[in-house]
Amino acid sequence: MTNALPTPSAAEAGARRFTWPGTRVLVVDDAITIRLFCRQILEKAGFEVIEAINGLEGLEQLLQGTIDLIVVDVNMQKMDGYEMLREVRRQPVLSAIPAVMMSTKSKPEDVDKAYAAGANYYLFKPIRPEPFLACVRLLTATVQ
Amino acid sequence: MDHLLKQFVPEARDLLDKSSEALLTLEKNPADGEAINRLFRSVHTLKGTAGIFEIPSFTKLLHAAEDILNLVREDQLALDPELVDQLLAGIDVLAHWVEWLHEKGELPNDAASVGERCVAVYRQRLKASAPAPAAAAVDEAAETGPGANWLATLPEADQLAAVRLLAELGNDARLLAIAYDPDPQCFYNGEDPLFTVKQMPGVLSVAMEWRQDWQTLCEGDPFSCRVRLRVLADASRDAAGELFRYVSEQVDVREVRLAELLSFSVTPLPADSEAIVAQWREDAADHDWMALANAAEQASDREDSIGSSARLIRTLLEAPNPPIDGVVAIIERLGASPEAEPRPGDSPVRQLSEESLGALVLQVQQAIIATEPGSQEWRNRLAAVVETLGRVVYVEFQRDVRDELEQAFEATLAANAAEPLLTALSQILSPAPAIAAEASVSAAAATVDTPRRDGEKVLKVEQSRVDAIMDLVGELVVAKNALPYLARRAENEFGCRELAREIKHQYGALDRISQAMQGAIMHIRMMPVGTLFQRYPRLVRDLSRKLGKDIELVIEGEDTEADKNVIEALSDPLLHIMRNSLDHGIELPDERGAAGKRRTAQIKLKAFQEGDRVCIEVSDDGRGIDPAHIRRKAVEKGLIDEARAAGLNDRESVQLVFMAGFSTRDEASDLSGRGVGMDVVRTTVEHMGGDIALDSEVGRGTRILLRLPLSMAVTRVMMVEVADMLIGIPMDTVIETVRVPKGSLRRFKQAEMFTLREALVPLVRMRERLALPRHEAERDSEAVLVCRLYGAPIGLVVDDFNVGIEVVLKPMTGLLAGLPGYAGTAVLGNGQVLLVLNLKELL
Numbered sequence: 001m002t003n004a005l006p007t008p009s010a011a012e013a014g015a016r017r018f019t020w021p022g023t024r025v026l027v028v029d030d031a032i033t034i035r036l037f038c039r040q041i042l043e044k045a046g047f048e049v050i051e052a053i054n055g056l057e058g059l060e061q062l063l064q065g066t067i068d069l070i071v072v073d074v075n076m077q078k079m080d081g082y083e084m085l086r087e088v089r090r091q092p093v094l095s096a097i098p099a100v101m102m103s104t105k106s107k108p109e110d111v112d113k114a115y116a117a118g119a120n121y122y123l124f125k126p127i128r129p130e131p132f133l134a135c136v137r138l139l140t141a142t143v144q
Numbered sequence: 145m146d147h148l149l150k151q152f153v154p155e156a157r158d159l160l161d162k163s164s165e166a167l168l169t170l171e172k173n174p175a176d177g178e179a180i181n182r183l184f185r186s187v188h189t190l191k192g193t194a195g196i197f198e199i200p201s202f203t204k205l206l207h208a209a210e211d212i213l214n215l216v217r218e219d220q221l222a223l224d225p226e227l228v229d230q231l232l233a234g235i236d237v238l239a240h241w242v243e244w245l246h247e248k249g250e251l252p253n254d255a256a257s258v259g260e261r262c263v264a265v266y267r268q269r270l271k272a273s274a275p276a277p278a279a280a281a282v283d284e285a286a287e288t289g290p291g292a293n294w295l296a297t298l299p300e301a302d303q304l305a306a307v308r309l310l311a312e313l314g315n316d317a318r319l320l321a322i323a324y325d326p327d328p329q330c331f332y333n334g335e336d337p338l339f340t341v342k343q344m345p346g347v348l349s350v351a352m353e354w355r356q357d358w359q360t361l362c363e364g365d366p367f368s369c370r371v372r373l374r375v376l377a378d379a380s381r382d383a384a385g386e387l388f389r390y391v392s393e394q395v396d397v398r399e400v401r402l403a404e405l406l407s408f409s410v411t412p413l414p415a416d417s418e419a420i421v422a423q424w425r426e427d428a429a430d431h432d433w434m435a436l437a438n439a440a441e442q443a444s445d446r447e448d449s450i451g452s453s454a455r456l457i458r459t460l461l462e463a464p465n466p467p468i469d470g471v472v473a474i475i476e477r478l479g480a481s482p483e484a485e486p487r488p489g490d491s492p493v494r495q496l497s498e499e500s501l502g503a504l505v506l507q508v509q510q511a512i513i514a515t516e517p518g519s520q521e522w523r524n525r526l527a528a529v530v531e532t533l534g535r536v537v538y539v540e541f542q543r544d545v546r547d548e549l550e551q552a553f554e555a556t557l558a559a560n561a562a563e564p565l566l567t568a569l570s571q572i573l574s575p576a577p578a579i580a581a582e583a584s585v586s587a588a589a590a591t592v593d594t595p596r597r598d599g600e601k602v603l604k605v606e607q608s609r610v611d612a613i614m615d616l617v618g619e620l621v622v623a624k625n626a627l628p629y630l631a632r633r634a635e636n637e638f639g640c641r642e643l644a645r646e647i648k649h650q651y652g653a654l655d656r657i658s659q660a661m662q663g664a665i666m667h668i669r670m671m672p673v674g675t676l677f678q679r680y681p682r683l684v685r686d687l688s689r690k691l692g693k694d695i696e697l698v699i700e701g702e703d704t705e706a707d708k709n710v711i712e713a714l715s716d717p718l719l720h721i722m723r724n725s726l727d728h729g730i731e732l733p734d735e736r737g738a739a740g741k742r743r744t745a746q747i748k749l750k751a752f753q754e755g756d757r758v759c760i761e762v763s764d765d766g767r768g769i770d771p772a773h774i775r776r777k778a779v780e781k782g783l784i785d786e787a788r789a790a791g792l793n794d795r796e797s798v799q800l801v802f803m804a805g806f807s808t809r810d811e812a813s814d815l816s817g818r819g820v821g822m823d824v825v826r827t828t829v830e831h832m833g834g835d836i837a838l839d840s841e842v843g844r845g846t847r848i849l850l851r852l853p854l855s856m857a858v859t860r861v862m863m864v865e866v867a868d869m870l871i872g873i874p875m876d877t878v879i880e881t882v883r884v885p886k887g888s889l890r891r892f893k894q895a896e897m898f899t900l901r902e903a904l905v906p907l908v909r910m911r912e913r914l915a916l917p918r919h920e921a922e923r924d925s926e927a928v929l930v931c932r933l934y935g936a937p938i939g940l941v942v943d944d945f946n947v948g949i950e951v952v953l954k955p956m957t958g959l960l961a962g963l964p965g966y967a968g969t970a971v972l973g974n975g976q977v978l979l980v981l982n983l984k985e986l987l
Binding site: 089097126134138140141 | 147148151152155185188189190191192193195196415416418419422501502505508509511512515516521524525527528529530531532535536538539
């Protein structure tokens with residue numbers, strides 16, 4: 001599989017080409033600073049950012065409009081990231097939306113738990129602008 | 145200040161407040177699982193957020209605290225008062241740093257050392273709580289043979305020196321790594337281990353470590369050798385053999401090459417290492433040593449393991465003939481450390497290969513497909529996996545494979561097994577030409593009733609912005625008040641009655657809107673008194689520990705809301721009342737026990753709303769105030785004379801504490817402070833338009849009730865005319881307006897009064913009181929504004945009544961600031977300045 005893949009730079013270039021205006025990313029985190037951080041990076045790259053402060057609000061946002069990608073924190077009040085993703089995966093209308101989970105938890109079992117809950121990728125906090133953006137670009141690529 | 149940082153400061157403050165609140169709850173009730181979770185979550189969130197700023201000391205401290213909390217949560221460490229103290233101290237340090245970040249945008253200069261100290265304290269606790277068997281095991285492992293693992297702990301300067309030397313010596317160079325564990329009794333054998341080691345030629349590094357946990361001086365045997373020596377030297381094996389010939393059984397000598405020196409895993413890796421290491425890898429893979437040197441240079445100022453690796457790389461690349469394997473080894477070990485074990489989702493580029501982020505994401509999806517096939521969760525997850533695969537494959541291969549994937553998805557669901565999807569995926573990923581597939585997919589999407597739940601939406605706005613709107617509304621109110629004047633002028637001066645009516649009509653509309661607006665903004669400024677109360681648990685805890693008293697604080701009604709200004713202004717008076725209660729009111733446990741009371745005293749802090757007032761009640765079950773004692777003190781201090789003191793009943797006597805210059809304690813304690821007494825509390829409360837009441841019963845306790853307006857922003861005043869001047873009287877004191885016929889006025893010695901519904905109301909002539917000229921003409925009746933003062937009615941004789949009006953009251957400033965009797969000034973619609981009286985001060 002490794003051999004078949006293009007070099008990182010090509011993938012990067014490709015990702016850039018496939019970002020469309022109006023791509024909507026839902027950022028769910030109880031820390032306002034993190035939400036703002038994501039918003040700044042993503043908006044600068046042309047994404048539309050929707051924020052939610054916990055899983056419940058995240059679900060509500062999901063039901064209100066088309067979301068292309070979910071970026072979600074683990075620890076939140078009311079409904080944490082795992083619960084939210086499990087709920088998203090249970091709902092037929094939402095279940096196909098890819099999700100990236102981000103957390104300071106870095107043990108392999110934490111990562112596995114995220115994938116089990118329904119995440120499609122896992123980023124370690126503190127998130128850095130470049131990898132974060134690259135990841136969002138890749139996962140929001142839309143087929144023409 | 146950086147935009148993000150600006151956002152971070154209030155959030156951090158909030159989280160720190162929550163942490164200490166949870167900590168105190170937890171101390172009281174260690175079994176409170178919700179509190180420990182709350183505490184943990186706050187610390188964790190703060191750590192995650194702090195990570196995006198370059199404040200390593202801050203993050204490190206949080207990290208150490210989190211480790212401790214983790215143990216507490218898992219019941220491996222008891223939350224004793226000492227630990228609470230230590231954690232609170234940490235929170236204080238962080239809070240202090242947050243204020244620095246707020247003001248200066250950076251941490252104080254001593255942050256690193258202060259942080260280190262706190263972290264050291266936490267580490268100590270961690271170590272102390274580590275299960276004993278584990279510690280023994282570690283020790284045992286160390287006993288069996290030192291090996292060369294100690295090289296991992298080599299001080300960085302020494303490591304750099306060794307690496308530099310090896311790099312210069314060339315590819316095949318070796319150093320000697322000598323681990324010398326002297327016999328504890330060596331001193332009796334005439335050995336001097338340190339001296340021996342110093343005889344070694346070409347020593348690069350000498351390190352000492354304790355043989356086992358160091359005991360206190362009195363326990364240890366000063367004549368036994370308790371250290372181990374670790375030496376790195378550029379010397380031959382023979383030289384070492386010669387030197388250590390008498391103690392060869394205590395010495396382990398081995399040769400290390402550059403690669404071995406660098407092969408030890410590095411922990412902990414900072415969380416942001418991923419991207420940096422990825423960059424290094426890429427440069428190394430491209431053999432772009434220039435770029436790598438630059439990248440290493442950039443990271444070389446860091447204090448973490450990435451920084452030390454960067455310095456190593458730089459050192460190696462500076463050598464005349466850079467040992468590339470060494471460089472690669474350094475980069476490798478950053479990836480190979482336990483923290484960063486290769487796993488799906490790890491750094492975008494894990495090895496020096498051509499793997500991309502896309503490849504990793506594909507691997508992750510593959511792994512997800514393969515986990516627990518057949519389970520309901522697995523089925524639920526598939527749609528998103530297929531969607532992700534479609535997107536990533538499109539980016540990576542510029543191919544639209546959605547149809548193939550959909551088909552495989554259907555097949556997988558039908559078979560309830562992972563194989564169809566996995567097969568399809570491997571076919572897609574194989575270089576073979578794409579398989580044309582027919583689309584036979586129906587959209588799985590169906591509308592489903594999903595429960596809608598209420599989420600709170602919170603908008604955080606800086607206070608100053610709300611204040612700005614408030615000010616503007618204030619001005620709008622003033623501008624609005626100009627319309628009636630305009631209407632009057634239109635009618636009287638220009639004779640346009642019709643226009644005047646229209647203006648009045650418009651005024652009515654504008655009045656309604658501006659009032660609604662005021663209400664709305666006022667509502668924004670309302671905040672729960674809980675924000676004020678939350679600092680008291682800490683205060684009570686700290687002070688009761690200091691005073692040796694056992695006090696329980698009960699808080700009620702913290703959801704009661706009041707204007708932010710009111711709450712802020714209450715902070716000091718309330719603090720003072722609380723301290724008084726703690727210091728004077730509450731007895732020592734033994735004294736309470738002797739009096740037949742519960743040893744644990746109670747202070748109750750209660751807030752509630754009563755009409756348009758917010759009430760805060762502080763009550764304790766302490767010793768109460770002894771009226772006789774108060775009377776005696778007041779006479780001693782010359783505040784009242786004996787005769788008056790004798791005439792006071794108990795309730796009245798207790799009120800004497802509000803007199804200026806009254807302080808009952810013979811020696812001022814360091815807690816309730818000196819000089820500032822209850823009189824200051826009273827004045828502050830009254831300045832806010834509130835009042836204060838005190839009840840006390842000897843032996844049973846004291847109760848203080850503060851009643852304050854809900855808002856201080858807009859004041860309704862009644863305007864009256866006195867000697868052609870307009871004067872404002874705060875509406876909340878006004879009871880009614882009456883016109884009293886001259887014949888109804890009664891004179892009683894010097895005082896004038898009149899009867900109002902069978903009650904005698906004393907009169908005050910405002911002209912006299914304000915030192916304005918007396919009336920020239922006799923009047924048939926007097927205009928009397930009946931106000932409430934200290935709970936009793938009083939009549940103010942004025943020339944005439946005007947209208948009630950809402951004003952934004954500005955306190956007197958400059959020279960007039962000290963003038964008693966006035967609450968402040970307000971600007972009227974016609975630009976005239978209205979003086980508003982403070983009746984309590986004036987009369």
